[in-house]
Amino acid sequence: MLEIRDLHVRVDEREVLKGIDLTIARGEVHAVMGPNGSGKSTLAYALAGRDGYEVTGGTVRYRGADLLALSIEERAREGLFLAFQYPVEIPGVAGTTFLRAAVNARRRHRGERELDAMQFVKFVREKQAELNIPDDMLKRPVNVGFSGGEKKRNEVFQMALLEPTFAVLDETDSGLDIDALKMVANGVNALREPARSMLVITHYQRLLDYIVPDRVHVLAHGRIVKSGGRELALELEREGYGALTAAEAA
Amino acid sequence: MSRRIVAEFPFVERFDEVAAGLPGAGLDWLDALRRDSLDAFNRVALPSTRVEAWKYTNLKDLAKTPFDIAASPEGDPPFDLDGIHAGGSGAGRRLVFVNGRFDAGRSRTGPPSEGLAVLSLGEALRSRARIVRPHIERLSSLEDEALLALNTAFMMDGCVIVAGDGVTIDLPVETVFVNDARSPTSVHPRNLVVAGAGSRIALTETHVGAGPSEYWSNPVTEIVVAASASVVHRKIQRESRRAYHLANTRVTLAERGTYRAFLMSVGAGLSRCEIDATLEGEGADCRLDGAYLARDRQHTDITTRVTHAGSGGSSRQAFRGVLDGRSRGVFQGRVSVRPDAQRTDGHQLNKTLLLSNDAEIDTKPELEIYADDVKCSHGATAGHLDELELLYLRSRGLGAEEARRVLIRAFVAEAVESVEDGPFRDRLDAEIDDWLSREPPADAEAGA
Numbered sequence: 001m002l003e004i005r006d007l008h009v010r011v012d013e014r015e016v017l018k019g020i021d022l023t024i025a026r027g028e029v030h031a032v033m034g035p036n037g038s039g040k041s042t043l044a045y046a047l048a049g050r051d052g053y054e055v056t057g058g059t060v061r062y063r064g065a066d067l068l069a070l071s072i073e074e075r076a077r078e079g080l081f082l083a084f085q086y087p088v089e090i091p092g093v094a095g096t097t098f099l100r101a102a103v104n105a106r107r108r109h110r111g112e113r114e115l116d117a118m119q120f121v122k123f124v125r126e127k128q129a130e131l132n133i134p135d136d137m138l139k140r141p142v143n144v145g146f147s148g149g150e151k152k153r154n155e156v157f158q159m160a161l162l163e164p165t166f167a168v169l170d171e172t173d174s175g176l177d178i179d180a181l182k183m184v185a186n187g188v189n190a191l192r193e194p195a196r197s198m199l200v201i202t203h204y205q206r207l208l209d210y211i212v213p214d215r216v217h218v219l220a221h222g223r224i225v226k227s228g229g230r231e232l233a234l235e236l237e238r239e240g241y242g243a244l245t246a247a248e249a250a
Numbered sequence: 251m252s253r254r255i256v257a258e259f260p261f262v263e264r265f266d267e268v269a270a271g272l273p274g275a276g277l278d279w280l281d282a283l284r285r286d287s288l289d290a291f292n293r294v295a296l297p298s299t300r301v302e303a304w305k306y307t308n309l310k311d312l313a314k315t316p317f318d319i320a321a322s323p324e325g326d327p328p329f330d331l332d333g334i335h336a337g338g339s340g341a342g343r344r345l346v347f348v349n350g351r352f353d354a355g356r357s358r359t360g361p362p363s364e365g366l367a368v369l370s371l372g373e374a375l376r377s378r379a380r381i382v383r384p385h386i387e388r389l390s391s392l393e394d395e396a397l398l399a400l401n402t403a404f405m406m407d408g409c410v411i412v413a414g415d416g417v418t419i420d421l422p423v424e425t426v427f428v429n430d431a432r433s434p435t436s437v438h439p440r441n442l443v444v445a446g447a448g449s450r451i452a453l454t455e456t457h458v459g460a461g462p463s464e465y466w467s468n469p470v471t472e473i474v475v476a477a478s479a480s481v482v483h484r485k486i487q488r489e490s491r492r493a494y495h496l497a498n499t500r501v502t503l504a505e506r507g508t509y510r511a512f513l514m515s516v517g518a519g520l521s522r523c524e525i526d527a528t529l530e531g532e533g534a535d536c537r538l539d540g541a542y543l544a545r546d547r548q549h550t551d552i553t554t555r556v557t558h559a560g561s562g563g564s565s566r567q568a569f570r571g572v573l574d575g576r577s578r579g580v581f582q583g584r585v586s587v588r589p590d591a592q593r594t595d596g597h598q599l600n601k602t603l604l605l606s607n608d609a610e611i612d613t614k615p616e617l618e619i620y621a622d623d624v625k626c627s628h629g630a631t632a633g634h635l636d637e638l639e640l641l642y643l644r645s646r647g648l649g650a651e652e653a654r655r656v657l658i659r660a661f662v663a664e665a666v667e668s669v670e671d672g673p674f675r676d677r678l679d680a681e682i683d684d685w686l687s688r689e690p691p692a693d694a695e696a697g698a
Contacts, residue, residue, distance in 0.1 A: 048645050051637065072644040073653075081645075088642035092660025098643070101656065105647035141660075142642075158646065 001026045001063060001197045002166055008057035009039075009046045016042040018222035019058065024166075024215075027194040031208055032201045033233060034219035035241040040201045041085055043219070044170040047199075048082040049075050062166065076102075077109035079165030083155040083172050085201075090142040095154075098142045099124065103161055127160045131187045149180035156187040167191070168199045173207035185210030205233040218244055254295035257313035261404065261436060262288070268319050273372035273407050279383060280375065287390055287402035294396045306580040306612040307522050307551045312494050317466050319404065320349040320435040323428075342421030343368045348428045350406035350437035365414030368423055371440055374410040381412055385442055389472050389500055397496055401470040405440035408469070412442075413449040415476075422452035422482070422671070429458070429489065431465035441471040445479040445507075452482040454674065457497075459490035459517070466494040473499065475507035477531060482510045484674055486681060488517040491548070495521040505531025505560065512669050513540035513569075515550050516681055522551035522580075529556070529563040529591075536565040541665040541678075543685045544577035544609075551580035558591035558621075567598040570665035572658055573609035584616040585626060592621050598628040603635065603661050655686050 002024045009017040016039045024030050034040050046053045047060065049072040060067040067075060090098065096117075103123070104114040115123055124138070131153050143151050152172055159167055169188065173181055188211050192198070200211055208216070208230070216232040217224045218241075225244055226232065236244070261268050265288050274280040296313055297304040345368070346356040352370035359368050367378060374382045390402040409425040427439055445451050457467060467489060475481050481501075489495045495518040501509050507529075515521055527536045542550045556565045571579045581600040602611040615628035635657050643653035662682050669675045 048641070050641050071650070072641065073647055073649050076645050076647040084642065084645075088636075088638045090639050090642065090657070090660065092663045093656055098646070098656075101643075101648055101652065102646035105649070105652075109647070162646065 001028075002067075002199070003061040004058070005060075006058040007046070007055065007060060009042055010054045010056050011042060011052060015056070016222055017046065020219075020222075020224060022217065022224065024197050024199060026197060028214045029192065029198045029200060029211065030215045030217060031213040031233065032199060032217050032219050032224075033203065033205070033236060036203070038219045039222045040203075040219055041170055044082055044085075044168050044201055047075075047080065047168055048072060073105070076162075077106055081159050081162055081164030081167045083152075083159060083167065083169040085170040085172075085174060087143045087146075087151040087155050089144045089146075091144050093142050095138040095140060095142050096120070096124075099138070099158065099161060102158065106162055124161065127157060130190060131157045131160065132183060133157050148175035149177070152176055152180065152184050153187070156184050160187065160191060165195065166197050166199075168201065170201045171203060172200070173202055173204065181207065182210060205237040208233045220244060253298055253300045255298050255309055255313045256295050259317045259436070261317060261319040262291070262400075265403070268404065272404065274375035277375060277379065279387070283387060283390060284403045284405075287399045290394060290399040291396055291403055294394045294399060296396050303553065303582070306578075306582075307520070307549065312466060312520070315434050315464060315466070317434045317436040320406075320429070320431070320437045320465065322351060323348045323430050324432070342424060344424040344426065345370060345409045346426045346428065347407055347439060349430060349435070350439055352407040365417040365446070366419065367410065367412040369410050371405070371408045371410050371442070374442070378410070378412065381444065382410060382442060385444065385472055385474060386440075389470075395498075397468055398470060398498055401438045401440060401468050401498070404436075404438040405470070406438050408439040408441040408471075409453070410442045411451060411453060412444045413446050413451050413479075415446040416448045417446060418450040419452060422454045422484070422674070424454050424456070427455070427457045427467065427469065429461070429465050429467060429493065431459065431461035431463040431490070431492070433463050434465065435463070436466040436468060439467070439469040441469065443471070443473040443481060443483075445473070445475050445481050447476040448478045449476070450480045452671070453484075455483075455485040457485075457487050457489050457495060457517070459493050461490065464492040464494070464519070465490070466496070469497045471497070471499045473501040473509065475501065475503040475509055475534075477504040478506045479504075480508045480510075482671075484512045484669070484671075485514070485523070486677070487513070487515045487521055487523065488681070489521070490517065491519050491546075493518040493521075495523075497521075497523045499523070499525045501525070501527040501536070503527065503529045503531060503534035503536060506533045506535075507531060508535040508537075510537045511539070513538075513552065514678055514681060515540065515542040515552065516544075516685055518548070518550070520549045522553060524553045524555075526555045527557070527565070528559055529565065530559050532560045533562045534560060535563065537668075538565075538567045538569075539665060539668045540569045541662050542569070542571040542579055543662070543682070544571070544579060545574035546577060547575065548577045549580075550577070551582070553580070553582040555584045556586070556596065558585070558587045558594040558596065561591050562593045563591060564595040565597070568665060568668065569600050570662060571600075571602045571611065572605065572662060573602060573611060574605040576606070576608040578609070579611040581611070581613045581630070582616070583614070583628065584618065585628070586618040587621050587624050587626065589620045592623045594621060594624045594626065596624070596626040600630045601661075602632040603658065604632055605635070605658070658686060659683075
């Protein structure tokens with residue numbers, strides 16, 4: 001599904017990712033954990049194609065094709081989805097308008113008929129209930145005035161609507177209380193299926209109690225310093241990042 | 251450099267001949283007023299950029315153009331006038347002026363109505379000179395303003411609305427000013443709105459233009475709002491790109507009078523819309539909103555002066571603009587609070603979105619406060635499209651162009667939100683969409 005080889009990424013003249021290797025098979029959920037500044041969000045943005053995240057070396061194959069050759073929107077239409085750590089507020093753009101434009105962009109790309117306003121309301125209705133997204137939230141401008149929990153729920157809601165093939169969740173747990181965390185995790189788990197892979201980026205192992213990964217990778221100083229099964233997250237929880245990152249520096 | 255620009259416009263040189271064909275010719279008081287105003291114009295002359303109020307808007311190219319007075323149109327104007335209506339069913343009163351002349355055939359002045367007169371200035375000068383004259387004389391004697399003086403010297407047809415006390419007009423009166431210029435010509439429309447005590451009036455001005463030549467539109471609109479009267483005034487400036495549009499709106503408000511204006515400025519090569527409102531009575535309320543959209547080398551200037559003379563008045567101003575290419579926007583907003591105008595509440599906001607590195611906005615708020623119990627504020631921002639907002643939209647599959655348009659649209663939409671009249675808002679939306687649809691692709695702009 002996704003194959004990252006020796007990925008180097010530079011941001012603001014600084015090399016942040018220094019050779020990432022990561023392979024995620026179809027249907028798998030991998031977690032990337034790491035301390036602040038290790039390059040977790042850079043990895044997410046580089047995969048999404050954000051301007052200013054300059055790939056200076058390495059390759060990313062996505063479903064057999066060169067992901068890095070695609071524009072931001074082409075990646076999205078090909079089924080890549082990034083749940084933002086800080087979902088962006090967009091004043092003046094109503095939630096439904098935005099979501100319909102997004103869903104229709106994806107449908108056009110797949111050669112499907114676009115949904116009109118009525119069809120879209122029907123399409124959205126069922127997914128709304130699962131993530132407790134009230135109508136009011138869709139009428140308001142995108143993310144404007146949303147609480148932290150609402151923003152994260154809104155990200156997972158978009159993911160449910162866009163039905164991605166590969167989802168990157170960038171610290172989707174940050175700033176959530178336990179109830180909100182469970183709701184978001186349930187939303188994500190409901191989307192787990194054999195044809196869909198996920199990369200869950202998190203600082204804390206707490207999220208992984210709810211979204212149980214197939215593999216866990218530890219990112220430090222721009223490199224993956226250790227990979228393992230679910231138990232690696234628990235080990236990190238006990239011992240902290242200190243031991244691992246120190247070992248790397250030594 | 252001098253504070254004045256001396257221009258030799260053919261129509262000014264031919265004053266006697268031109269004036270003989272203008273509305274109200276032969277009325278002694280008006281002939282004298284025109285002549286006095288011509289003298290005033292010749293004395294004052296056009297302001298150069300050395301004059302503070304004209305620092306950012308340069309009239310030197312206008313002054314070099316050999317403008318004559320606009321001729322009667324030849325044949326039909328190249329517009330679908332039915333497509334231009336103020337809203338609703340399009341069944342309201344409509345006055346159409348082509349090249350400064352009232353076009354009775356395309357107009358609907360409506361059935362006579364108790365306490366209400368909606369007519370052309372030419373007709374008003376014939377049948378209602380007693381009402382019209384004091385206003386025209388008062389405004390014209392107010393100050394030495396070159397463009398106002400020139401308008402008075404050459405005033406052409408315009409719309410006159412006189413509403414008696416307590417009269418309400420349900421549908422807005424539409425006024426449409428059409429310019430079809432075959433050679434460099436000028437028009438000087440003159441409008442007058444007198445809203446009697448407690449009356450409620452709405453009017454819409456649309457300025458459109460075509461034709462192969464540059465032209466100059468120099469309209470003056472005087473609005474008198476009596477006690478507790480309400481006037482809603484909306485304007486769309488969509489002149490041809492070869493046009494100079496230099497408009498003056500003068501408003502006076504008596505106690506508890508309200509004036510709401512919305513201005514959309516999208517056309518003309520160079521435009522300046524000046525709105526001057528004086529809140530004379532206690533508790534008057536003035537709200538000025540608008541949007542300006544410009545690209546290429548367009549220059550668009552919005553200059554407002556709000557004077558709080560009576561106590562307890564409030565004024566709100568919010569203007570938003572989008573500037574692309576090498577266009578330039580100017581927003582000058584002055585709020586003056588006179589010593590007696592205690593408990594004044596005045597706010598002003600100007601926001602501009604710059605789509606290119608070559609676009610420029612000059613924004614200049616001025617507060618002059620001589621009373622002590624006053625709440626006044628102003629704010630201005632200018633910025634580019636937000637990279638993260640674009641990323642967010644594109645990361646959901648919207649194309650780069652679509653994402654850009656969605657964000658530009660959203661930025662302008664916040665200005666349009668204050669317009670309560672649905673059909674007029676639809677027109678504004680259509681103007682914005684039209685403007686966006688003519689946007690060149692982003693990759694045509696270097697460094698975008």
